Amino acid sequence: MRTVLTASRLLTPDHVVEHPIVVIEDGVIATIASRPHSELPAGQHVELLDATLIPALFDVHIHGSGGHDVMEATDSALNHIGAFLARHGVGAYCATTVTAPLDSLLHSLSGLAKLMDAPLDGARPVGIHLEGPFLSPHKRGAHAESQLLAPSVDLFDRMWQASEGNILVMTIAPELPGAEETIVQATKLGVRVSLGHSDADAAAARRGVLAGAVTATHTFNAMRRFDHRDAGLIGEVLTNDNLFAEIICDSLHVDPTIVRLFWKAKGPERALLITDAMAGTGMPDGTYQLGELEVRVKNGRAIIGEDTLAGSTLTLDRAVRNFAEFTGAGFTATVPLATRNPARMAGLDSEIGILAPGRSADIAVLSAKHEVIETFLRGEPQMAPSTQGFFSG
Ligand SMILES: [Zn+2]
Numbered sequence: 001m002r003t004v005l006t007a008s009r010l011l012t013p014d015h016v017v018e019h020p021i022v023v024i025e026d027g028v029i030a031t032i033a034s035r036p037h038s039e040l041p042a043g044q045h046v047e048l049l050d051a052t053l054i055p056a057l058f059d060v061h062i063h064g065s066g067g068h069d070v071m072e073a074t075d076s077a078l079n080h081i082g083a084f085l086a087r088h089g090v091g092a093y094c095a096t097t098v099t100a101p102l103d104s105l106l107h108s109l110s111g112l113a114k115l116m117d118a119p120l121d122g123a124r125p126v127g128i129h130l131e132g133p134f135l136s137p138h139k140r141g142a143h144a145e146s147q148l149l150a151p152s153v154d155l156f157d158r159m160w161q162a163s164e165g166n167i168l169v170m171t172i173a174p175e176l177p178g179a180e181e182t183i184v185q186a187t188k189l190g191v192r193v194s195l196g197h198s199d200a201d202a203a204a205a206r207r208g209v210l211a212g213a214v215t216a217t218h219t220f221n222a223m224r225r226f227d228h229r230d231a232g233l234i235g236e237v238l239t240n241d242n243l244f245a246e247i248i249c250d251s252l253h254v255d256p257t258i259v260r261l262f263w264k265a266k267g268p269e270r271a272l273l274i275t276d277a278m279a280g281t282g283m284p285d286g287t288y289q290l291g292e293l294e295v296r297v298k299n300g301r302a303i304i305g306e307d308t309l310a311g312s313t314l315t316l317d318r319a320v321r322n323f324a325e326f327t328g329a330g331f332t333a334t335v336p337l338a339t340r341n342p343a344r345m346a347g348l349d350s351e352i353g354i355l356a357p358g359r360s361a362d363i364a365v366l367s368a369k370h371e372v373i374e375t376f377l378r379g380e381p382q383m384a385p386s387t388q389g390f391f392s393g
Contacts, residue, residue, distance in 0.1 A: 002025050007047075007365070028360060056089060060094045064277065100144075172193060174198060175204035194246070202235050221253050274319075320335065324370075
């Protein structure tokens with residue numbers, strides 16, 4: 001089947017195409033052309049007036065949404081999460097675990113492994129982000145202290161086996177004894193190691209990078225405080241041009257001024273937008289699970305204990321709008337931070353995060369205000385009923 005999309009603008013995101021004509025055949029992008037230069041080919045025409053087309057977004061750090069947590073590791077939970085994410089323009093994500101008793105963690109990893117290639121609704125999990133148990137007790141955030149474990153190659157290998165090789169990203173505190181060997185081993189297996197939940201000083205952070213780390217987990221949150229005499233992990237993240245770095249751009253986790261500092265330091269090639277979203281995202285105030293933890297959500301804040309942030313209720317489309325606004329970078333410059341950059345960090349940029357012929361037709365359709373009005377995944381519209389009036393072709 002052939003579908004022809006026309007719109008106002010398309011961001012590949014490396015190039016801008018005005019008045020694009022996108023031809024989709026059997027779920028794959030066949031061609032991308034510009035209207036003034038090309039005739040409209042035959043096929044089912046979907047005219048997306050005033051819309052901007054961008055690659056479907058990719059979230060490398062997300063725990064859940066729409067009432068469900070990825071550690072439930074059932075097709076029903078991932079279908080709910082995937083459908084919710086698709087409504088927010090997301091096409092792919094890393095199912096992110098939290099620290100849990102080892103048996104439950106292994107159980108979740110093997111459950112998720114079985115679902116990686118399953119036919120699921122909406123956004124698809126493309127790997128697992130193992131966040132914990134190799135975290136610093138001093139910067140554990142919401143992670144349960146009693147379940148944190150010292151990093152070791154043996155323990156990592158057990159998790160790797162349980163995940164059937166599906167761990168794509170691993171957060172680790174580089175200053176912990178055993179961390180360097182574990183980073184080396186994970187890197188050897190193709191895991192993208194992310195430094196975070198860490199009390200590392202600058203030297204320990206550098207050792208983590210030399211061992212193989214390529215990115216940093218929610219920069220500023222759950223890291224040793226930045227001090228001009230003790231730059232710590234944050235100093236390394238902000239000054240090492242090779243490191244990617246995540247940020248949660250919801251104005252609760254990081255002040256907008258710090259987001260501007262982050263943008264100046266990390267720039268258009270290395271900054272990554274993530275949500276760190278948990279089950280309460282897109283849901284009313286109440287109590288939700290984060291792994292095995294009970295988290296209260298009130299007015300968009302996900303809290304555990306007295307006042308510790310436990311994930312967010314951010315959606316990635318909103319993160320893009322927030323970042324563009326907070327930094328003044330503009331929308332076009334921000335889109336790669338949630339598409340191309342995470343795909344490059346994860347080593348998946350030959351498959352996702354960029355619109356080009358031969359790629360899966362995973363396309364978010366945005367209004368003039370950059371709200372998601374439709375998402376095509378594998379060429380199929382994900383939210384058609386509410387946007388039927390929008391289709392004129
Ligand atoms: Zn997280």
